[in-house]
Amino acid sequence: MAVIFKVRGTRDLLPPETYLWNIVEQAARSVFSRYGFGEIRTPIFEDTQLFARSVGEDTDIVTKEMYTWEDRARAESERAQSLTLRPENTAGVVRAFIEHKLNETGMLQKMFYIGPQFRRERPQRGRYRQFWQIGAEVLGPPWSGAESPLRDAELLEMLSSLLNELGVRGWRLELNSIGSATDRPRYIAALREALAPIKSRLCEDNRRRADTNPLRVLDSKVSEDQVLINTLPSIADFLDEESTEHFKQVLEALDASGVPYHLNPRLVRGLDYYTRTTFEFTVPDGSGLGTQNALLGGGRYDGLSEILGGPKAPGIGFAIGEDRLILTLQAQAEMDNAISDRKLDAFIAPMGIAQNAAALALAKELRAQGLSIELGDGMFRLRKSFETADKLAHRMVIVGEDEVKSDIFTIKHFAAGEQSKVPRTELAASLRGSVLSPT
């Protein structure tokens, strides 16, 4: 029979690598809770219109990357509906915010999520069709303080703390303000005007973008086009007074808390809902991401709730590409030790079939005391028990006929190359930790 393989652009995450994923998620949860965020879980598929309206009809995501299908009605009471696997999670969070009338609490809502997203992109290192995001959103009615520049700075400070805590080296915060919903059309008009006479000298992709979505030209990495792109007007010159002042206050708060940033007027991001502050954190070349060097991205979306038919509820958020964060940590080798240290506390080795039952009882007892235990089998030869135990655990507990009778067990500690005899009552204590304290 032919073997069935995973679908292109998807990944199997296996132990011990998943241990690193667990560490990252635990660190994120711990940081989020210190900053007052609670977890939200929204559905993995939603009404297609949700993404069309929020992410934007003309974006790459909506025009070519979504997994969309017509969900047939199964009964007369149901209607057929176009559904889409979520390509991102901000739209779902804002939909839930509106649906559950969270605005009426009058309080700032701070929510985080960890979960898979789906985009039909061309797969390459750091870019997958199913990928994971760790994200957070802060939103609420204007009187909750959701619009304050302090929210932007606090979120960015939280991200810098999280990346530092995880040991990501050389991260760089790229920051921009793309202005309000009224600044942007003025800027796009100026861009179109500036692009018209030079368009023909750009590559084919950029020529197309100049017509369909001129902001995307600024994102272009095509080296031959850079000289021309650098002559285009800068969004900074099109911000109204309010957006300028807002951005100034974001920068002041970042300076005060010592978060380093680089202003990048070309950072416009690929989703339509953004207003004012936009940002990305990148990592240096050689951090395992190849050309996909954006570890995370985010920004403000002050009009999104209204675009989705909800109340005025400004907000800001981000999403970390978890796959990319893991690749970076692996490349930067910070976490290698954590993985190789990931051994169980003990391997219990019954010396014969007759000791299997006693070994299981002992394993249960030790696991109940919080120890991580793997259980061998009385059928194993002694050498096989030794080899398996050495691979999996810090120590081996030998359960032979004498041990069962006397309730005194022989422990072999591999790293120390020592052996000792320990009474059952003291066993748990002497198996804890990776360093031997011989009894």
Ligand code: HAM
């Ligand atoms: P985004 O920039 O589209 O923003 O995605 C955020 C991050 O997800 C990227 O920086 C990248 O690390 C990761 N990512 C995106 N696509 C892929 C892929 N195909 N494979 C692997 N990783 C990927 C958003 O999604 C916004 N919802 C972020 C946000 C939240 N803005 C406000 N709140």
